Amino acid sequence: MAKINYKQISKKVFYLILPVIFAFLVGAILIVVSGHNPIEAYGAMFRGALVGKSALYNTLFSSTPIIVTGLAIAVAFKANLFNMGVEGQMYLGAFAAAYVGFTLKGLPPVLHVILCILAAVVVGGLFALIPGVLKGRFNVNEMVVTIMLNYVAILLTDYLTNFVFYSGEGYAATYPIEQSAYLPRFMKTSQLNWAFIIALIMACIVYYIFKYTRLGFEIKAIGHNVSFAEATGMNTRNKAIVIMVVSGMLAGIAGAGEVLGVHHRFIAGFSPGYGWDGMTIALLGKNNPIGILIAALFFGILKNGGSTMELMVGVPRSLISIIQGLIIFFLAVDYLNTEFGFMSRLKLMFRRKVRG
Amino acid sequence: MYIIETKNLTKKFGDFTANNKINLQVKEGEIHAIVGENGAGKSTLMNMLYGLLQPTEGEIYIKGKHVSINNPRDAINLGIGMVHQHFKLVPTFTIFENILLGDELTKGIRINKKKEIKVVKELIEKYGFNINPKDKIQNVPIGTEQRVEILKMLYRNVDILILDEPTAVLTPQEVDELLISLNELREAGKTIIIITHKLGEVKRCSDSVTVIRKGEIVDRVETKDVTEKDLAKLMVGRDVLLQVEKPEAKIGDELFSVNNLSVTNKQKVRLLDNVNFAVKRGEILGVAGVEGNGQSQLIKVLTGLMKCTNGKVTYKDKNITNYPSEKIRKLGIGIIPEDRYKHGLCRNMKISENLMAGYHDTDKFGSTYHYNYKKIRDNRDELINDFDIRVGSADGDVGQLSGGNAQKVIIARELSMNPDLVIASQPTRGVDIGSIEFIHKQLISLRNDNKAVLVVSSELSEIMNLSDRIIVMYKGSIIGEVNAKETTKEELGYLMAGITDKREVENNG
Numbered sequence: 001m002a003k004i005n006y007k008q009i010s011k012k013v014f015y016l017i018l019p020v021i022f023a024f025l026v027g028a029i030l031i032v033v034s035g036h037n038p039i040e041a042y043g044a045m046f047r048g049a050l051v052g053k054s055a056l057y058n059t060l061f062s063s064t065p066i067i068v069t070g071l072a073i074a075v076a077f078k079a080n081l082f083n084m085g086v087e088g089q090m091y092l093g094a095f096a097a098a099y100v101g102f103t104l105k106g107l108p109p110v111l112h113v114i115l116c117i118l119a120a121v122v123v124g125g126l127f128a129l130i131p132g133v134l135k136g137r138f139n140v141n142e143m144v145v146t147i148m149l150n151y152v153a154i155l156l157t158d159y160l161t162n163f164v165f166y167s168g169e170g171y172a173a174t175y176p177i178e179q180s181a182y183l184p185r186f187m188k189t190s191q192l193n194w195a196f197i198i199a200l201i202m203a204c205i206v207y208y209i210f211k212y213t214r215l216g217f218e219i220k221a222i223g224h225n226v227s228f229a230e231a232t233g234m235n236t237r238n239k240a241i242v243i244m245v246v247s248g249m250l251a252g253i254a255g256a257g258e259v260l261g262v263h264h265r266f267i268a269g270f271s272p273g274y275g276w277d278g279m280t281i282a283l284l285g286k287n288n289p290i291g292i293l294i295a296a297l298f299f300g301i302l303k304n305g306g307s308t309m310e311l312m313v314g315v316p317r318s319l320i321s322i323i324q325g326l327i328i329f330f331l332a333v334d335y336l337n338t339e340f341g342f343m344s345r346l347k348l349m350f351r352r353k354v355r356g
Numbered sequence: 357m358y359i360i361e362t363k364n365l366t367k368k369f370g371d372f373t374a375n376n377k378i379n380l381q382v383k384e385g386e387i388h389a390i391v392g393e394n395g396a397g398k399s400t401l402m403n404m405l406y407g408l409l410q411p412t413e414g415e416i417y418i419k420g421k422h423v424s425i426n427n428p429r430d431a432i433n434l435g436i437g438m439v440h441q442h443f444k445l446v447p448t449f450t451i452f453e454n455i456l457l458g459d460e461l462t463k464g465i466r467i468n469k470k471k472e473i474k475v476v477k478e479l480i481e482k483y484g485f486n487i488n489p490k491d492k493i494q495n496v497p498i499g500t501e502q503r504v505e506i507l508k509m510l511y512r513n514v515d516i517l518i519l520d521e522p523t524a525v526l527t528p529q530e531v532d533e534l535l536i537s538l539n540e541l542r543e544a545g546k547t548i549i550i551i552t553h554k555l556g557e558v559k560r561c562s563d564s565v566t567v568i569r570k571g572e573i574v575d576r577v578e579t580k581d582v583t584e585k586d587l588a589k590l591m592v593g594r595d596v597l598l599q600v601e602k603p604e605a606k607i608g609d610e611l612f613s614v615n616n617l618s619v620t621n622k623q624k625v626r627l628l629d630n631v632n633f634a635v636k637r638g639e640i641l642g643v644a645g646v647e648g649n650g651q652s653q654l655i656k657v658l659t660g661l662m663k664c665t666n667g668k669v670t671y672k673d674k675n676i677t678n679y680p681s682e683k684i685r686k687l688g689i690g691i692i693p694e695d696r697y698k699h700g701l702c703r704n705m706k707i708s709e710n711l712m713a714g715y716h717d718t719d720k721f722g723s724t725y726h727y728n729y730k731k732i733r734d735n736r737d738e739l740i741n742d743f744d745i746r747v748g749s750a751d752g753d754v755g756q757l758s759g760g761n762a763q764k765v766i767i768a769r770e771l772s773m774n775p776d777l778v779i780a781s782q783p784t785r786g787v788d789i790g791s792i793e794f795i796h797k798q799l800i801s802l803r804n805d806n807k808a809v810l811v812v813s814s815e816l817s818e819i820m821n822l823s824d825r826i827i828v829m830y831k832g833s834i835i836g837e838v839n840a841k842e843t844t845k846e847e848l849g850y851l852m853a854g855i856t857d858k859r860e861v862e863n864n865g
Contacts, residue, residue: 211727212722212725212726212727213725213726213727214716214717214727217709217712217713217716217727218716220705220709221702221705221709221713224702224703224704224705225698225702225703225704227695227698227699228698228699228700228701228702228713229702230661230681230699231659231661231681231691231693231698231699231700231714232681232682232699232713232714232716233660233680233681233682233683233684233685233714234682235680235682
């Protein structure tokens with residue numbers, strides 16, 4: 001029994017890292033073409049990301065927002081709901097956190113932080129309620145709605161930052177938040193802060209929801225077979241709304257973490273696409289919170305080690321983007337494989353050729 | 357000399373051996389039946405012959421020649437054709453278009469329709485089928501669809517025809533016609549293999565039988581030498597009651613009633629038309645009918661998957677019209693849905709999870725906010741034991757179970773909650789004979805406990821064995837009610853065909 005499980009697990013892990021391995025291989029070819037040594041380059045990258053306390057801390061820091069956006073997306077994806085609006089929900093959540101951060105004054109630190117996060121959760125969740133209700137009540141495609149709402153969120157916060165709460169410091173940012181709303185850092189030389197701990201707690205909560213609650217059970221059933229879920233009384237239409245809102249709440253927390261832990265104010269356009277990275281991470285981590293943690297850490301390594309690689313070996317940092325893109329590409333191949341038996345077909349074709 | 361012979365044919369899926377050293381022998385020009393319980397490995401064997409699966413070990417000989425069959429095209433080139441249980445036809449195409457799909461007769465780049473129709477007409481006449489090549493598939497009865505599948509194979513000049521559960525979807529009259537056609541095909545020199553677990557039909561049409569149990573051949577016999585009982589015993593490995601005994605019904609109070617129930621769809625078609633019936637405690641009410649006469653809609657409305665446009669459903673004097681399924685289950689109504697893998701189970705979820713679905717928000721599996729995995733596992737082990745569900749690994753997914761055992765998962769889940777009424781739709785479709793016996797026993801013991809069962813089935817023998825009273829549906833309404841003890845297959849067959857007056861038949865026929 002145990003033996004079978006072990007075999008299954010190792011097989012699972014193998015399929016999980018397969019796209020990563022392929023991406024690195026293709027990346028290596030590109031490095032060779034550009035006249036460098038791939039082993040040296042990758043070595044520099046991993047060393048730069050993992051060796052030394054501040055390097056390690058910076059890697060964890062880079063992975064913090066994408067852990068949470070990854071979780072937000074996983075909650076929805078697992079139920080086959082395509083919430084592409086995590087980016088926008090995160091922006092609004094971040095703005096809400098900043099607003100509470102600079103408006104309320106004289107609060108004790110912990111309470112202030114909690115209030116800011118709550119504001120982000122509420123606003124993120126409410127914003128996701130729109131596509132949720134449209135999906136649950138009127139069966140409107142959530143993918144289109146969420147993508148469009150991203151623009152609404154980003155441009156709205158842009159406007160608020162530039163015209164309503166403009167700090168006057170020469171760049172599009174709001175007033176700074178009160179010190180009491182800061183999420184403290186762990187050390188001076190790294191930006192790693194308590195947002196990382198919050199991200200870990202969120203991963204635990206999502207794990208708990210998936211494994212131990214009715215909602216988790218229903219998310220799984222809806223994701224696997226929606227008619228079955230409906231026939232066993234899971235009220236899938238209402239559940240779509242609930243799941244969307246939970247996803248949006250998590251996205252809001254991701255935004256709050258950035259405001260309270262890093263920028264200490266809302267900066268227009270602060271996200272380099274955390275919401276979209278979260279999508280890759282959720283896919284790579286197979287919507288499993290533990291898988292998401294690993295995938296997000298891996299992306300942190302890429303991001304943080306990329307600059308070292310550029311500095312030490314001279315391989316441009318944009319290679320990291322190429323590797324990320326290749327991972328998505330090979331994930332799609334993996335999808336083809338599970339859905340259409342791509343690999344076994346290839347094998348069969350190959351076998352026939354050999355036989356003549 | 358055998359037309360098909362396999363030597364030590366073995367197929368393994370991982371650690372599981374689906375077929376173990378099968379030595380199948382089929383003579384030219386015979387009808388050979390392959391019988392076995394569900395999950396015994398009949399389909400695996402046929403899929404290897406048709407090139408859908410590759411054997412792990414062993415050899416296949418066709419007409420004495422060692423062959424390797426990599427895909428259905430190879431199989432067809434070798435003269436082997438297969439008709440699947442679920443037909444693969446394009447509903448909006450005509451019969452001739454379906455038959456020639458992929459092998460269109462062309463003139464330049466255009467399809468030569470005239471020639472196609474002529475060719476198909478000749479084919480139909482050659483085999484004496486009574487169908488019109490220009491009909492669209494969506495407009496023809498299911499028996500005709502099956503003919504089209506058979507013709508599709510015959511057009512490709514196969515001389516070995518494999519039929520997978522050919523009678524599962526047919527009315528008794530259609531079954532008779534099919535068996536006659538099969539006989540004619542044999543006379544025309546074709547070899548036919550039919551996979552089935554309906555022993556009555558095996559007895560009626562086959563020349564020889566191979567019995568498979570747990571992936572191995574138990575015996576190969578000449579049909580004339582055995583009785584149905586012998587075959588059942590060979591299949592299951594023990595004596596089987598073909599008809600479950602049931603004591604005299606003790607009819608109690610009315611438990612469930614349906615009044616003037618109607619469903620009209622968006623196209624203003626009446627799918628259900630003024631349906632009225634009542635189920636009393638201590639009885640099994642059977643709903644018979646050819647598939648597609650409103651039974652599916654009736655069950656959907658009664659189990660919360662579809663809303664009725666008119667009418668009233670009452671349970672224990674409470675109006676439960678258009679209740680959603682979670683509320684229906686909470687009132688103590690067990691639901692065994694028609695489509696096992698769509699509404700009853702989720703293939704890629706675990707057995708334990710499937711055993712809690714629908715009741716996953718009761719406190720049976722833990723507190724309100726926290727599932728207790730020990731309780732979930734205990735529930736699973738208890739039900740696997742009580743309902744004799746045969747699993748490879750108790751921790752595995754439902755998808756790995758055979759049809760009969762998957763169905764037992766649903767039965768176990770619904771009956772373990774002590775329902776007062778069970779609404780069962782096609783409870784034994786595609787289920788092996790051993791499991792049928794078990795499921796029937798369960799339903800009858802429920803009835804004996806002064807509870808009630810509403811059972812819908814297109815299987816006449818099932819309806820007749822189980823029910824105390826039978827209502828027959830035709831075109832969305834109830835065309836007649838009969839007492840199960842007094843009726844005959846013929847009487848029901850006529851009602852199912854929409855004929856209420858027997859004299860009419862006698863005069864015309």
